[in-house]
Amino acid sequence: MIPVCRLADLPRGEAYRLETDPPVAVFHTDDGEVLAIDDTCTHQDASLADGWVEGCEVECPLHASKFNLRTGAVDAPPARLPVRTHQVVLEDGVIYLLLSDAPPNLPPCAVARAGGGFA
Amino acid sequence: MKAVAVVGASLAGLSAARSLRQLGYDGRLLIIGAEPHRPYDRPPLSKEFLAGDIDEAALTLEADGEDLGAEWLLGTAAVGLDRRERTIRLGDGRTVRTDGVVLATGAGARTLPECESLAGVHVLRTLEDARALREDLARGGRLVVIGGGFIGAEVAATAHGLGLEVTVVEAAPTPLAGPLGQTMGQVVCELHADHGVRLLCGVGVQGISGGRRVDEVLLADGRRLPADTVVVGVGARPCVEWLAGSGVALRDGVECDAYGATSVPGVVAVGDCAAWYDPTAGCHRRVEHWTGARERPAVAVTTLLHGGAAAPQLPKPPYFWSDQYGLRIQFAGHAAGAESVTVEEGAVADRSFLAVYRRAGRPVAVLALNQTRLFTRWRRRLATALPAACSS
Numbered sequence: 433m434i435p436v437c438r439l440a441d442l443p444r445g446e447a448y449r450l451e452t453d454p455p456v457a458v459f460h461t462d463d464g465e466v467l468a469i470d471d472t473c474t475h476q477d478a479s480l481a482d483g484w485v486e487g488c489e490v491e492c493p494l495h496a497s498k499f500n501l502r503t504g505a506v507d508a509p510p511a512r513l514p515v516r517t518h519q520v521v522l523e524d525g526v527i528y529l530l531l532s533d534a535p536p537n538l539p540p541c542a543v544a545r546a547g548g549g550f551a
Numbered sequence: 552m553k554a555v556a557v558v559g560a561s562l563a564g565l566s567a568a569r570s571l572r573q574l575g576y577d578g579r580l581l582i583i584g585a586e587p588h589r590p591y592d593r594p595p596l597s598k599e600f601l602a603g604d605i606d607e608a609a610l611t612l613e614a615d616g617e618d619l620g621a622e623w624l625l626g627t628a629a630v631g632l633d634r635r636e637r638t639i640r641l642g643d644g645r646t647v648r649t650d651g652v653v654l655a656t657g658a659g660a661r662t663l664p665e666c667e668s669l670a671g672v673h674v675l676r677t678l679e680d681a682r683a684l685r686e687d688l689a690r691g692g693r694l695v696v697i698g699g700g701f702i703g704a705e706v707a708a709t710a711h712g713l714g715l716e717v718t719v720v721e722a723a724p725t726p727l728a729g730p731l732g733q734t735m736g737q738v739v740c741e742l743h744a745d746h747g748v749r750l751l752c753g754v755g756v757q758g759i760s761g762g763r764r765v766d767e768v769l770l771a772d773g774r775r776l777p778a779d780t781v782v783v784g785v786g787a788r789p790c791v792e793w794l795a796g797s798g799v800a801l802r803d804g805v806e807c808d809a810y811g812a813t814s815v816p817g818v819v820a821v822g823d824c825a826a827w828y829d830p831t832a833g834c835h836r837r838v839e840h841w842t843g844a845r846e847r848p849a850v851a852v853t854t855l856l857h858g859g860a861a862a863p864q865l866p867k868p869p870y871f872w873s874d875q876y877g878l879r880i881q882f883a884g885h886a887a888g889a890e891s892v893t894v895e896e897g898a899v900a901d902r903s904f905l906a907v908y909r910r911a912g913r914p915v916a917v918l919a920l921n922q923t924r925l926f927t928r929w930r931r932r933l934a935t936a937l938p939a940a941c942s943s
């Protein structure tokens with residue numbers, strides 16, 4: 433389990449970007465849920481932690497595709513692939529992450545970067 | 552309603568078709584498109600696709616395996632609408648009967664008279680346009696872009712990245728002054744100079760010359776710009792000629808109320824072809840942005856299926872983005888009518904900043920260069936702020 437931050441340090445409506453590889457975004461929704469997904473949009477290189485959260489959906493800050501924070505499903509173009517979700521554990525007021533071992537759906541540009549190449 | 556025809560098979564048309572099914576409409580659904588293609592995404596045509604970073608498959612707008620249960624009539628334009636017979640006439644001679652109509656015919660690139668006859672002179676609106684331009688840019692050499700708007704600027708930036716020698720010619724004293732205002736239009740157009748792209752402002756184009764292929768652009772002040780390739784980026788006009796005489800009221804585009812209804816019952820309009828009434832500004836405006844074409848169809852389709860019973864929801868302020876020289880430009884709201892614009896974060900000189908436009912002390916628009924996180928917050932704040940006045 434990876435410790436993220438104290439729950440008290442992540443106000444409702446805010447997101448925290450964890451600099452793992454690839455990075456993970458942890459959201460505290462307005463309804464008080466804490467949910468985690470891959471931070472990089474599946475369309476292009478945008479950080480979903482910078483996005484617009486409404487209910488349990490985040491709208492990509494660039495081209496407005498919306499991802500469900502619970503399932504990772506994408507509702508509309510331009511993104512066409514779901515984003516990977518991660519399990520969140522709350523213990524003694526601290527947020528922990530259990531990283532998914534499913535393959536991520538990274539956009540072409542981010543894949544090139546992670547691989548050390550420069551497309 | 553037993554049959555609905557969506558005219559225009561691009562972003563707004565596809566979004567409308569999706570909304571129809573989401574709202575439970577299970578009748579006949581026809582999607583009529585002048586282009587032979589399934590819906591594809593246009594913004595990359597001046598950016599990643601033109602640069603050769605992504606291929607055509609990446610442009611598709613439909614999800615894998617998505618099935619809307621629609622009949623696609625592609626490669627044929629609608630040429631007439633008969634409101635009494637409730638029919639649409641197609642260019643190939645067919646006629647389709649329908650109970651409801653969604654107009655989503657978008658806009659077409661404006662051109663200059665010389666465009667047709669000379670090789671090497673391009674506009675950029677369709678996939679075919681982009682393929683042809685990409686091929687010509689691969690020849691290298693000198694590119695002249697006529698028009699310093701967003702599409703012109705993006706083409707200039709992409710071509711510069713491909714190694715071409717680029718000049719942008721803009722008739723107005725400041726490019727982008729319309730959408731961004733004078734001050735910020737000036738800031739954003741300085742990006743060209745940052746990268747060694749020449750920008751000539753306040754001078755019109757007299758003509759384009761050449762034999763079979765273009766070789767020069769002639770300016771109104773007598774200067775001649777040698778050119779191997781020319782891109783004409785002088786805006787777009789709504790594709791509504793085919794509706795003349797149909798009874799659908801037209802202005803700059805199809806005139807709609809605040810929920811997409813046209814002057815003809817059972818006919819709504821969305822996307823770049825539609826001029827919706829903006830209640831906060833008290834006038835009609837045609838919004839030529841991707842997000843508008845994607846979000847408004849849900850409202851228009853509700854109008855179509857349930858009459859005027861659409862939820863009176865305040866629309867989000869219009870939002871668009873542009874990518875130039877590796878910088879992310881984002882804008883939301885209306886710059887027209889703003890009395891001041893101030894940089895609230897970062898610095899113009901660093902090409903990383905956020906600027907807020909205000910009218911009577913209240914924010915009406917926000918512009919960001921490489922400030923995505925802060926921009927999202929401001930965009931949200933704007934959604935609850937005061938109306939902007941209409942300029943036109």
Ligand SMILES: Cc1cc2nc3c(=O)[nH]c(=O)nc-3n(C[C@H](O)[C@H](O)[C@H](O)COP(=O)(O)OP(=O)(O)OC[C@H]3O[C@@H](n4cnc5c(N)ncnc54)[C@H](O)[C@@H]3O)c2cc1C
Binds near residue numbers: 558595629677842
């Ligand atoms: C090169 C380029 C770059 C862009 N970049 C950005 C950007 O970075 N950010 C942004 O916010 N916006 C951008 N835009 C704008 C955005 O793409 C448009 O707002 C969007 O495509 C509008 O969608 P639409 O479906 O209303 O119209 P369109 O995409 O224009 O589609 C209309 C469709 O209707 C068809 N049609 C027309 N007449 C008929 C007829 N009589 N019968 C049947 N079919 C017909 C057309 O052939 C076309 O396929 C860009 C546009 C272009 C061209």
Ligand code: FES
Binds near residue numbers: 476478492493510511
């Ligand atoms: S980068 Fe997220 S939708 Fe394009």
